[in-house]
Amino acid sequence: MYNPVKITESIYYVGVNERRKTLFENQLPLPYGVSYNSYLVTDEKVALIDTVDVCYFDVFLKKIESVLGNRPIDYLVINHMEPDHSGSIRLIKEKYPDVQIVGNAKTFEMIKGYFGITNNLYEVNDGAILNLGQTALEFYMTPMVHWPETMMTYAKADKILFSGDAFGCFGALDGGVIDNTINTEKYWAEMRRYYASIIGKYGVPVHKALEKLKPLEIAAICSTHGPVWKENKEKTIDTYNKLSQYEASAGVVVAYGSMYGNTEQMAEAVAEGIVAGGVKDVVLYDVSKTDASFILSDIFKYSGLVIGSPTYMNDLLPAVEALLRKIETRAIKNRIFASFGSCTWAGVALKRINPVAENLKWDIVGSVEEKQGLKPEKYNDCVSLGLKMAEKIKK
Numbered sequence: 001m002y003n004p005v006k007i008t009e010s011i012y013y014v015g016v017n018e019r020r021k022t023l024f025e026n027q028l029p030l031p032y033g034v035s036y037n038s039y040l041v042t043d044e045k046v047a048l049i050d051t052v053d054v055c056y057f058d059v060f061l062k063k064i065e066s067v068l069g070n071r072p073i074d075y076l077v078i079n080h081m082e083p084d085h086s087g088s089i090r091l092i093k094e095k096y097p098d099v100q101i102v103g104n105a106k107t108f109e110m111i112k113g114y115f116g117i118t119n120n121l122y123e124v125n126d127g128a129i130l131n132l133g134q135t136a137l138e139f140y141m142t143p144m145v146h147w148p149e150t151m152m153t154y155a156k157a158d159k160i161l162f163s164g165d166a167f168g169c170f171g172a173l174d175g176g177v178i179d180n181t182i183n184t185e186k187y188w189a190e191m192r193r194y195y196a197s198i199i200g201k202y203g204v205p206v207h208k209a210l211e212k213l214k215p216l217e218i219a220a221i222c223s224t225h226g227p228v229w230k231e232n233k234e235k236t237i238d239t240y241n242k243l244s245q246y247e248a249s250a251g252v253v254v255a256y257g258s259m260y261g262n263t264e265q266m267a268e269a270v271a272e273g274i275v276a277g278g279v280k281d282v283v284l285y286d287v288s289k290t291d292a293s294f295i296l297s298d299i300f301k302y303s304g305l306v307i308g309s310p311t312y313m314n315d316l317l318p319a320v321e322a323l324l325r326k327i328e329t330r331a332i333k334n335r336i337f338a339s340f341g342s343c344t345w346a347g348v349a350l351k352r353i354n355p356v357a358e359n360l361k362w363d364i365v366g367s368v369e370e371k372q373g374l375k376p377e378k379y380n381d382c383v384s385l386g387l388k389m390a391e392k393i394k395k
């Protein structure tokens with residue numbers, strides 16, 4: 001029934017779309033959904049590259065059968081064991097009992113732990129080659145992109161890279177799979193948000209993986225989420241290259257929490273200063289309203305960050321604390337930083353915020369604290385802080 005989507009003469013897309021789930025990993029909003037991508041490489045032998053979330057097994061199998069008919073699958077290559085891709089392993093094995101599961105030693109530990117599967121395993125290591133007939137699959141270990149077992153598979157004859165989560169993005173595929181057949185605009189911000197949320201802690205391993213892949217000639221990147229990158233493959237690699245090195249463009253995120261608007265007034269004053277200083281890209285986020293994944297995504301995008309919080313029960317406002325923890329976890333590098341806070345009797349917020357920036361060795365421009373309502377002196381200090389920030393950003 002399904003029209004098989006061809007990536008090349010012998011490689012097919014058999015992934016599925018998720019538009020129901022509101023939160024990926026039960027925490028990250030999915031305004032445009034997400035796709036779980038899987039691919040079939042057909043030759044004398046047939047290899048399935050990764051599976052999909054188990055909820056979609058039924059349609060997944062129908063797509064596989066629309067390509068293969070009654071032919072069996074010989075190999076199931078597991079590039080990544082996170083359940084959004086490994087979820088259908090057990091059911092694939094039930095349907096195709098002779099399938100050999102291809103993975104590395106770490107993959108197999110996890111397959112045993114998740115599914116109790118210990119037989120029909122075909123172990124590969126870095127540089128291993130699996131012949132399917134005319135086509136051979138080469139394997140590249142890319143540990144911690146973003147789990148220990150993650151690897152990539154390269155179909156040499158067609159120059160297709162099956163990259164796992166790397167180069168992936170949120171956003172379901174709305175009728176088209178390959179980038180040159182669709183408008184890709186919405187996917188770029190969703191690629192950065194995906195990276196910032198899920199991969200962002202692992203900049204060093206990602207950079208290592210990119211170095212390892214450099215010698216490969218690539219015609220298309222087939223990730224496990226989002227479009228197949230053909231005409232945008234260089235842009236995709238360049239995006240990852242920059243993200244993995246925490247490279248940012250000139251701009252500032254002002255992220256603040258505020259119960260009654262006092263801290264918010266300070267945020268606006270700082271932002272006025274930044275714009276007055278000649279920086280056009282300034283984004284204010286109320287952390288209680290905008291999900292942290294969107295804020296983090298912009299923190300990965302822009303070189304400047306300003307954080308503000310009221311003092312709340314002798315501590316930070318919890319939503320600001322949560323954002324700070326996420327920033328720390330990702331060890332974001334090379335940011336120009338400032339902070340501000342509001343209190344009524346004894347300010348604690350700045351004492352909690354500033355050490356995070358110090359530990360990350362950021363360039364700290366300054367801080368402003370106000371008691372009770374924002375008054376002219378501190379209003380002017382906030383504007384000056386923004387102006388100083390802008391000076392550094394423009395350099």
Ligand SMILES: Cc1cc2nc3c(=O)[nH]c(=O)nc-3n(C[C@H](O)[C@H](O)[C@H](O)COP(=O)(O)O)c2cc1C
Pocket residue numbers: 257258259260261262263264310311312313314315342343344345346347348372373
């Ligand atoms: C539940 C609660 C707890 C607070 N705890 C403290 C505190 O421990 N120390 C302090 O100086 N101010 C405390 N405050 C006062 C706020 O920090 C102060 O009103 C601040 O201006 C609020 O900023 P906002 O208008 O941006 O929410 C608390 C306020 C509330 C509502």
Ligand SMILES: [Fe+2]
Pocket residue numbers: 080082146165
């Ligand atoms: Fe993953």
Ligand SMILES: [Fe+2]
Pocket residue numbers: 082084085165224225
């Ligand atoms: Fe994934």
